[in-house]
Amino acid sequence: MSEHDCNAIEIAPGVHWIGALDPGLRSFDMILRTANGTTYNAYAVRGSDGVAIIDTVKAEFADEFFARLAHVARLEEIRVIVLNHLEPDHTGALPELLRRAPQARLIISKRAPAMLKALLKPTDDALDVEVVDTGDEVSLGDRRLRFLNTPYLHWPDTQCTYLVEQQVLFSGDVFGCHHCDLRLFNDRVGEFRFSFDYYYAHIMRPFKSHVRDALKLIEPLPLTLIAPAHGPILRERPRRYVTRYRELSSSGEGFDRPFEANDQPASLIVFYLSAYGSTTRMAEAVQAGAEAVPGLRVSLYDLEGSEIAPFIDLIEEADALAFGSPTVNGDAVKPIWDLLSSLGGISLRGKIGAAFGSYGWSGEAVPMIEDRLRGLKMRVPVSGLRLQLTPTAAELDACRAFGRQIAEAMTGTSNTSVSAERVIDFAELSP
Amino acid sequence: MAKAKVTFQDIDQTVNVPAGIRVIDVSEKIGAGIIYGCREGDCGTCMMHVVEGWNNLTEPSVLEEKVLRENMASRHDRLACQAQIIGDCTVKPA
Structure with missing residues (x-):
């Protein structure tokens, strides 16, 4: 793993990538293929008043996650854990993180509580959970995390998290792709545009009207960097990836209109x-x-x-x-x-x-x-x-x-199909 | 057996049904626009709006109330897989 061998990588001042590399993966969720694996991106954000962890990694990669985390923060410094998406590839290390940092408060979207219970199967109500919606903020002292509720991208619970002062968007699966490259940043990795479009086509396309709703929240934001949950970190011209989502989600709009x-x-x-x-x-x-x-x-x-x-x-x-x-x-x-x-x-x-x-x-x-x-x-x-x-x-x-x-x-011109008088008896309907 | 009339406003179709039947069981057969996911009151996919006759459906259970809340239901929205018809009513997809 050479230069990145379980080090944390600074992606913005006080913001570190603490994720995991899975270069051997060839099939994701049985529906996506990948020619060079994927990454599970997790991040640590340090403020003057504590550390926020944003997402975790797949369970098998927990050791790698904790090793990187140890380079940038002590467990007792962790104040909040933000879960942008509860799918197990991002929450696999969560149970262990909660054991090691029990003081941390979980920050989830308003559609996430029931899923979180189903995921963790807690035996008591000891979890410290805060439910957030668009515009809500959590302060880390000198910097703030602001939340964007972006449901169905690609689960009901999905949200994005914006680090206001650094203009960094932690976008979850949005703007992500299955592309594993040690060089990590979009201006350093190999060609991945096809992976980006392929990921959109298989993960986001079924929810394109929700993509357009989310873009209304994302497009007005100043962006210096997009930190998605899979694939390269988008620091060079991040806005072009937003534009690409707009293009992809705008095609075939006919069906959505009457x-x-x-x-x-x-x-x-x-x-x-x-x-x-x-x-x-x-x-x-x-x-x-x-x-x-x-x-x-x-x-x-x-x-x-x-x-x-x-x-x-x-x-x-x-x-x-x-x-x-x-x-x-x-x-x-x-x-x-x-x-x-x-x-x-x-x-x-x-x-x-x-x-x-x-x-x-x-x-x-x-x-x-x-x-x-x-x-x-x-x-x-x-x-x-x-x-x-x-x-x-x-x-x-x-x-x-x-x-x-x-x-x-x-x-809508039917006047003969089911019944001319528009009243029918239930017994007449076919079994 | 007690009967009731349920009208599906989106397709302008009324069906005479035996009281007690769930809306899902009628709308699916008639091809109305209410669509379904889990059919067990969990997912909220079959949310419908009750245009008339709100009181002519069985009361929502605590679990249905919870799912409606989670799915940001508006007033007089119900789950078609849970609501049973006990009198005349008019519904449409939420």
């Missing part, structure tokens, strides 16, 4: 697979039915002919998704599940979903897909459509009606 305020027409994407052509004919009829409703753009894709990755952006920006699958051995076919298990990086909340398909003798695929769509927090306002084997002309009419109902649910 249909009538959109520049683009509402978008329905129909994905399908077909063994003998029946589900293809259904998909084409669904498309035709939906297109008859004005103000829509309908796209039709055969999943057999594409990788999944190119569809992710389209799906994020779409207003409704319909999936057509035959039933094979009592299940939807694998490419459907491959797609529906690849959407964790985007938010589908509130989009409209629908399922249809031809089957031979049982037809389980459609309700199984509908359950998955609901699990992805989509609405399923139109009951799925199943047809046995070859569609007749009348059945294709039903497919067109199904497409039209989806379109009407999207545009």
Whole structure:
């Protein structure tokens, strides 16, 4: 570990990095890959009236954390421990830190108390915890920590901490990335822009509206340095990373706006697979039915002919998704599940979903897909459509009606779909 | 069996239901815009706003009150997975 061998590294006057290096990590949280590991960044801030610790490290790296801490502070000097994020890669050393520095007060966000209890499973209420919100401050004598409540970046509890006098932002996972480099500072480490964007895409992108809310708090701050919880410390032109988050979180905004305020027409994407052509004919009829409703753009894709990755952006920006699958051995076919298990990086909340398909003798695929769509927090306002084997002309009419109902649910023009009188008995609803 | 009417304002749909049923069980079937997470009253995802008939839902439990507070609920917000319908009411996503 050469020059950084368990030393603390000063990143600003009186502010030290006391984190840990994990160069061997190749897969983080099972969803992110990293070609050169990661860092768990923790910091010590010394004021005239005590020391603040900001975040800790993953449990396996506690010894490294305590060794670095010992270089800059005695345990009895620690007055507060700020937890910007409770995920175990930042709180793994917390139980031991609390044992060694029992006088320290924990500073957490207003969404964190229940999580903290679940994390530490305390046997009594002895924890000294202070809950903070945006604008609250903790004084260390000659310097102040000010808090920014930034929920869902990327957990409900996440917050940022701003060292007012030094204009240092301890940003938690925001502006972080999985990139381990002994040289630590953004102007000294190897190229990491791809890691920065990749981290955003997998960790922050599902919460892009929350990113924009947080940027409203962060952008007005004078910044000399951003100290994130993973990856390089951003001391050279820190504001460009804020700008990059603004760029990344501003793309694909269409979905967040109501249909009538959109520049683009509402978008329905129909994905399908077909063994003998029946589900293809259904998909084409669904498309035709939906297109008859004005103000829509309908796209039709055969999943057999594409990788999944190119569809992710389209799906994020779409207003409704319909999936057509035959039933094979009592299940939807694998490419459907491959797609529906690849959407964790985007938010589908509130989009409209629908399922249809031809089957031979049982037809389980459609309700199984509908359950998955609901699990992805989509609405399923139109009951799925199943047809046995070859569609007749009348059945294709039903497919067109199904497409039209989806379109009407999207545009809010439905006047025939569920019930003309808008009152229905619970017993009439499908099981 | 006692009946009640629940109206989902976002999709302009009313459903006649047996009294005692949870809002989640109706809104999911009808495809209203209330969405769900844990379904156990823990996560707050299914928070809804009660437009009319606040008193026609069962009282929130202490645990539901706590989750509502943690999720910064406004007045007359409830969790759809916890609230049971005992009389006519109108709800919409919070």
